[in-house]
Amino acid sequence: MQSADLPAVIKLQDRCYATELFEPADVVVSRFKNCAETCWVALYQDKLWGYLFTYPSLAGKIGALAEEFRPVAAADCLYLHDMAVSSDARGQGVARALLEQAQHYASTQQFRTLALVAVQNSSSYWQQQGFEPLTETTPEQQLLLASYIGQQAQYLQKIL
Template sequence: MPAHFFHIRRASLHDLAAIERIQHECYGADFHEGQDAFANKIRQAPDYCLVAECAQGTVLGYFMCLLASVERFPCLHADDFQCPGDPDILYLHDMALSASARGRGLRQAFLAAIYRTARQNQALKDVFLVAVQGAEVVWEREGFQPVNARAVGLSASLETYGSSAVLMKKPLQPAVAR
């Protein structure tokens, strides 16, 4: 499935059923967020919530990101999160790909799209995520490093993701001049 077989666009509330379907395919029950939580993310950060769909219109994956700060950092299952007025963190909350889309470059395409958008916001300095289900190995390949949640004041938020969750961070690199 080369890139021209899917396109990435902003997620909309009309995508909630497809997002929920893919989430159930990818995550254990403890990580299933309700449609209200996804709707909240889409409303709070519409430019940072994406879906990929194939030419036939089927949603193949989603990528939910939020603008955050250490003082206002999202918890799992939150349906009332409000992005801070002065965010300095791009938070990669959730990326999930249907089985048919895995291994076809969609993760890299999502990351490239979200970084392009984030680099337009000069206030964003770091990218954080919480790796679950052993995904920290994948994120380390993308340049993320584990962070001590207690040291950065995010222990309470991290605990909502379960005892094996790993907080990870990397700097948001400026765009490369061409």
């Protein structure tokens, strides 16, 4: 992902997510600036087909909606914060390619886990990709999941 991609990324985010999940443009830009090496796009004929924002984190650490990325020095996990695929690109393997990029990066960094918060009834998709729900959550984790208003947000992880 390049800074020039951000306007198209923000437009795609707005098209793919429920209103209560929209994140302000300044938050998106800040995330890119803080973790550019772990943010990827899928392009076809110069058109944005999809994107993935990730950042190094700790397994079990849940990021609240619209929270700034705070990468940790002793990360053991690559947190997949936001992935969206254009309706024009559905069924073309874009999500799979972005996820493979994230897994490859995580393995090069010797991270043991990929993690995410599933929203918009996407848990079954992520489980098909090998992610499993965290079986027990702390009160703090439950509070962070509740920041995804109007969603039945679920923390999932995949051991690499």
